[in-house]
Amino acid sequence: MRLRCIGFALFLTFIAAGTAAAQVSPGNEFVRERIELVRSGNGLVIEGSHISSLIVLPSLYEQRNNDLIWTNPESVNQLLDIIRTIGEDGLNPDDYHLSQLELLQQKIAASRSPDPALQADYDLLLTDGLVRLGYHMLIGKVDPVELDDNWNMDRTLNALDPVLEMAGAIDKGAVDELFIELEPQADYYQAMKGALQRYRAIEAAGGWEAVPSGETLKPGMSDARVIALRKRLIVTGDIPDTDPDSPEFDDVVEAGAKAFQRRHTLDDDGIVGAATIEALNVPVEARVDQIRVNLERGRWVLHDLPDEYVIVNIAGFNVRYIRDHDIIWQSRAQVGKPYRKTPVFRSEIKYLDINPTWTVPPTILNKDILPKLKKDPGYLAEKNLRVLDRDGRPVDAGTINWAQYSGSGFPYLLRQDPGPTNALGRIKFMFPNKHLVYLHDTPSKSLFDRTERAFSSGCIRIENPFDFAELLLDDKARWNQESLVEVVGTLQTRSVSLPRPVTVLLLYWTATVDDDGNVIFRKDIYDRDPAILAGLDSWFKFRSRPVIKAAAE
Numbered sequence: 001m002r003l004r005c006i007g008f009a010l011f012l013t014f015i016a017a018g019t020a021a022a023q024v025s026p027g028n029e030f031v032r033e034r035i036e037l038v039r040s041g042n043g044l045v046i047e048g049s050h051i052s053s054l055i056v057l058p059s060l061y062e063q064r065n066n067d068l069i070w071t072n073p074e075s076v077n078q079l080l081d082i083i084r085t086i087g088e089d090g091l092n093p094d095d096y097h098l099s100q101l102e103l104l105q106q107k108i109a110a111s112r113s114p115d116p117a118l119q120a121d122y123d124l125l126l127t128d129g130l131v132r133l134g135y136h137m138l139i140g141k142v143d144p145v146e147l148d149d150n151w152n153m154d155r156t157l158n159a160l161d162p163v164l165e166m167a168g169a170i171d172k173g174a175v176d177e178l179f180i181e182l183e184p185q186a187d188y189y190q191a192m193k194g195a196l197q198r199y200r201a202i203e204a205a206g207g208w209e210a211v212p213s214g215e216t217l218k219p220g221m222s223d224a225r226v227i228a229l230r231k232r233l234i235v236t237g238d239i240p241d242t243d244p245d246s247p248e249f250d251d252v253v254e255a256g257a258k259a260f261q262r263r264h265t266l267d268d269d270g271i272v273g274a275a276t277i278e279a280l281n282v283p284v285e286a287r288v289d290q291i292r293v294n295l296e297r298g299r300w301v302l303h304d305l306p307d308e309y310v311i312v313n314i315a316g317f318n319v320r321y322i323r324d325h326d327i328i329w330q331s332r333a334q335v336g337k338p339y340r341k342t343p344v345f346r347s348e349i350k351y352l353d354i355n356p357t358w359t360v361p362p363t364i365l366n367k368d369i370l371p372k373l374k375k376d377p378g379y380l381a382e383k384n385l386r387v388l389d390r391d392g393r394p395v396d397a398g399t400i401n402w403a404q405y406s407g408s409g410f411p412y413l414l415r416q417d418p419g420p421t422n423a424l425g426r427i428k429f430m431f432p433n434k435h436l437v438y439l440h441d442t443p444s445k446s447l448f449d450r451t452e453r454a455f456s457s458g459c460i461r462i463e464n465p466f467d468f469a470e471l472l473l474d475d476k477a478r479w480n481q482e483s484l485v486e487v488v489g490t491l492q493t494r495s496v497s498l499p500r501p502v503t504v505l506l507l508y509w510t511a512t513v514d515d516d517g518n519v520i521f522r523k524d525i526y527d528r529d530p531a532i533l534a535g536l537d538s539w540f541k542f543r544s545r546p547v548i549k550a551a552a553e
Contacts, residue, residue: 028065028066028067028068029116030116030117030119030120030121031061031066031067031068031120031123031124032066033120034051034120034121034124035057035058035061035062035066038051038054038057038058039058041054044124046097046100046121046124046125047100047103047104047121047125048100049097049099049100049125051124051125051128052128052131052132052540052541052542053127053128053131053132055548056131056548057124057127057128057131060127061124061127068119068120068123069123069126069127069170070122070123070126070127070170072170072171072172072173074173075169075170075171075172075173075174075175076126078173078174078175078176078179079126079129079130079175080098080101080102080105081176082133082175082176082179083096083097083098083101083129083133084098086133087200088193088196088197089137089183089193089295090196090291090292090293090295090296090536091136091141091536092536092537095132095136095141095539095540096129096130096132096133097125097128097129098129100125101122101125101126101129104118104121104122104125105122108122130175132540133179133182134182135542135547136299137179137182137183137184137299138155138157138182138299138303139155139157139299139300139543139547140296140299140300141296141299141535141536141540142296142531142532142535142536143535143543143544143545144300145543145545146543147528147531147532147535148343148344150343150344150345150434150435151344151345152345152346153300153301153345153346153505154545155300155303156546156547156548156549157547157548157549184298184299184302184303186298186302186305187325188298188302188512188513189295189298189299189302191513191517192291192294192295192298192511192512192513193295194513194517195291195511195513195519196288196291196292196295198519199284199287199288199291199519200288202235202236202284203284203285203288207235207283207284207285208231208232208235208236208284209228209231209232210228210280210281211225211228211229211232211272211277211280211281212225212228213274213277216271216272216273216274217229217249217271217272217273218249218270218271218272219249219250219251219253219254219270219271220249221248221249222247222248222249223247223249224247226246226247226248226249226253227244227245227246227247229249229253229257229272229280230243230244230245230246230253230256231244232280233253233256233257233260236260238256238257238259238260238263239252239253239255239256239259240252254270255270257270257271257272257276258270259518260276260279260280261276261279262520263518263519263520263521264276264279264520264521264522265316265451265452265520265521265522265523266279266451267451279521287511287521289529289533290510290511290521290529291511291519292533292536293510293511293529293532293533293536294509294510294511294512296532296535296536297507297508297509297532301346301505301507306503307323307324307325308322308323308324308502308503309321309322309502309503309504309505310322310349310439310502310503310504310505311504311505311507312333312335312342312439312460312504312505312506312507313507313508313509313512314335314336314342314344314460314506314507314508314525314526315508315509315510315522315523315524315525315526316509316512316520316522317332317333317334317335317452317453317454318330318331318332318333319331319333319439319460319462321468321471321472328471329467329468329471331462331463331464331465331468332448332453332462332463333453333460333461333462333463334442334444334447334448334453334454334455334456334460334461335453335454335455335456335460335461336454336456336457336458336459337454337455337456337457338454338525338526338527340363340456340457340458341458341526342437342456342458342459342460342506343433343435343437343458343506344506344507344508345433345435345506346503346504346505346506347431347432347433347503347504348431348432348501348502348503348504349429349430349431349439349472349498349501349502349503349504350430350431350432350497350498350501351430351495351496351497351498352427352428352429352430352469352472352473352495352496352498353427353428353430353493353494353495354426354427354484354487354488354493354494354495354496355418355426355427355487355488355490355491355492355493355494356418356422356424356426356427356428356440356493357415357416357417357418357422357493358415358416358422358423358424359413359414359415359416360385360413360414360415360416361436361457363457364457365410365414366406366408366410368457369385369414370402370405370406370410373402374402374403377397377398377402380397380414383416383421384416384417384419384421384422385414385415385416386414386415386416386417387400387412387413387414388412388413388414388415389411389412389413390411390412390413392413395412400412417491418491418492418493419491420443421443422443423442423443424438424440424441424442424459425440425441425442425443425461425465426441426465426466426488427440427441427465427466427469427484427488428440428441429465429468429469429472430495431504435458436458437458437459437460437506438459438460439459439460439461439462439465439468439504440459440460440461440462440465441461441462441465442461442462444461445463447461448463452523452525454525460506466481466484466485467481469484470484472498472502473496473498473499474498474499475499479496508526508528509522510522510523510524510528510529
């Protein structure tokens with residue numbers, strides 16, 4: 001991606017470089033006064049709007065000898081156009097001083113001899129607005145660490161080290177090109193921007209009316225409520241805009257109902273029951289917000305992606321293996337139950353285990369296994385679990401008084417040997433993480449046919465794992481389906497290292513766009529969207545942790 005070669009420091013470099021050679025302007029004295037206020041920590045408020053950039057902005061103006069920066073009218077117009085249309089990214093123009101900038105622009109334009117103080121205010125607001133834009137595009141508005149202590153995909157940008165000899169974006173009138181470099185260029189992000197535009201158009205046209213509740217609507221029925229259903233499906237393009245007043249649940253309505261159900265990850269049986277009615281009646285404003293939330297997630301993680309990576313969509317119950325921008329393998333997945341959430345993090349797959357053993361993790365031991373053993377010691381044999389001491393030596397389970405153990409302090413290990421009933425299946429894919437979460441096979445294959453697949457204790461269960469293993473090992477002469485199955489047949493655990501580590505991203509998307517451009521809405525199974533939406537709708541602020549290395553902003 002082009003963002004690999006620019007970064008936030010280069011973004012700031014463009015601002016500084018483009019101002020180095022300009023002539024001293026009448027605004028010099030007023031700029032200096034305002035910069036001194038910022039440096040003093042007393043704060044600077046212009047037309048009711050705070051200057052937020054307390055380190056970068058003063059540095060830029062001091063490098064310029066406290067002169068005006070925005071002397072190229074083309075750059076000013078480009079920035080204002082970007083701010084006016086920033087809603088396309090799901091962000092708020094007010095975060096970048098739009099109202100104040102337009103007011104000052106009008107005042108300056110109305111004067112034959114513009115007030116130097118107004119010019120200084122205008123210039124500073126433009127600069128602060130651009131710094132805020134760059135921050136949001138490269139970091140995001142909401143700090144994911146504040147929402148999730150386990151977040152490990154933090155972005156801290158390179159130290160501010162402007163290269164003054166570079167041609168500047170502002171001086172050249174290239175602010176629009178600079179913004180393109182800052183914005184995530186990943187296909188997902190751009191497709192979601194298109195989705196937001198479509199749903200905002202629906203919102204502007206009045207949205208959709210609710211489909212009245214009542215008995216289940218089925219193909220072949222004639223019911224006045226089908227008219228409302230038809231009109232609802234027409235609005236989102238699930239059926240063509242024909243015969244909207246017909247009460248007949250015909251083939252067109254059935255096909256539209258199935259398309260809608262697929263787009264909202266419901267059972268696509270064409271029968272419109274309570275769950276489908278509920279999804280149909282979610283207001284368009286809520287769908288707009290859902291898209292905005294996922295655009296924000298994109299700004300967190302879609303910069304500097306490697307050429308090869310595995311991406312898990314926890315909320316989408318799927319896994320994809322990407323190589324050179326192409327999907328070379330994908331699978332349905334089972335993820336953690338709402339009370340055993342699969343965590344969001346980044347790691348690297350380094351090796352795989354064929355015929356893995358399964359040692360019961362502490363959480364599952366304490367909350368699931370021990371309570372069952374107290375009621376039925378035969379549960380061990382039922383699940384093919386062996387008892388070992390901490391040195392791995394077998395222990396006779398009949399000698400253990402299970403009732404005396406609860407929670408911490410359990411002195412044994414419970415381990416399941418390789419085989420068809422092993423909880424990890426026949427193969428697991430290993431990447432270091434403190435959560436003890438991995439991708440693996442499963443004996444519970446029938447659960448893949450469910451639409452919602454939050455069944456695990458946190459790990460990610462996948463279909464067709466040996467296809468995945470063959471691609472990861474990338475050596476068909478040594479590792480192909482036959483050789484992998486041959487090792488499985490030995491029932492002996494074997495670890496095989498990958499020829500190169502492969503990045504794995506465990507992410508959480510509740511809205512996506514499929515290959516045909518259809519917007520897919522998913523249930524927020526872990527209730528994570530509301531906190532992000534609240535952050536998006538709040539006032540601008542820099543995060544409390546450092547953004548730029550060796551700086552406080």
